[in-house]
Amino acid sequence: MSDHVLSIRVYYEDTDAGGIVYHANYLKFCERARTEALRATGFELSNLLFLHNVQFVVHSAELQFLRSAQLDQLLYIVTKVTEVRAASILYNHRIYLEAVDGPLLCQADIRLAAVDSQRRLCKLPKIVVKGIKK
Numbered sequence: 001m002s003d004h005v006l007s008i009r010v011y012y013e014d015t016d017a018g019g020i021v022y023h024a025n026y027l028k029f030c031e032r033a034r035t036e037a038l039r040a041t042g043f044e045l046s047n048l049l050f051l052h053n054v055q056f057v058v059h060s061a062e063l064q065f066l067r068s069a070q071l072d073q074l075l076y077i078v079t080k081v082t083e084v085r086a087a088s089i090l091y092n093h094r095i096y097l098e099a100v101d102g103p104l105l106c107q108a109d110i111r112l113a114a115v116d117s118q119r120r121l122c123k124l125p126k127i128v129v130k131g132i133k134k
Contacts, residue, residue, distance in 0.1 A: 008074075012071060034091055054114050054115070058111070058112060088124075090109060093110065
């Protein structure tokens, strides 16, 4: 499973009064990165429910904040699937400053659970697992 890279500029709306990225916004950055990583495998969140009766909810999130990002900085979010289970996916996100080999700002492990249209836990469709693993 290869890494996916997404660049994001820090906007005023992402920061607190001191111009530092508010801690909860790192979760938003990771969400965007996961969505784009999934899209790169050929799946869009809007179609997963319609075509495969599956959507994702966050089961758990563990973040480590190592350095602060600030207004106008360019961030690179490197996303990798580190585990696929029958009904969940574990993503690792690393957020770097200015380049994928720049200073590491934040690291996050986020597990998504698969649920159906009734919000019941369900197995990941085989086609989705295959797409994620390639």
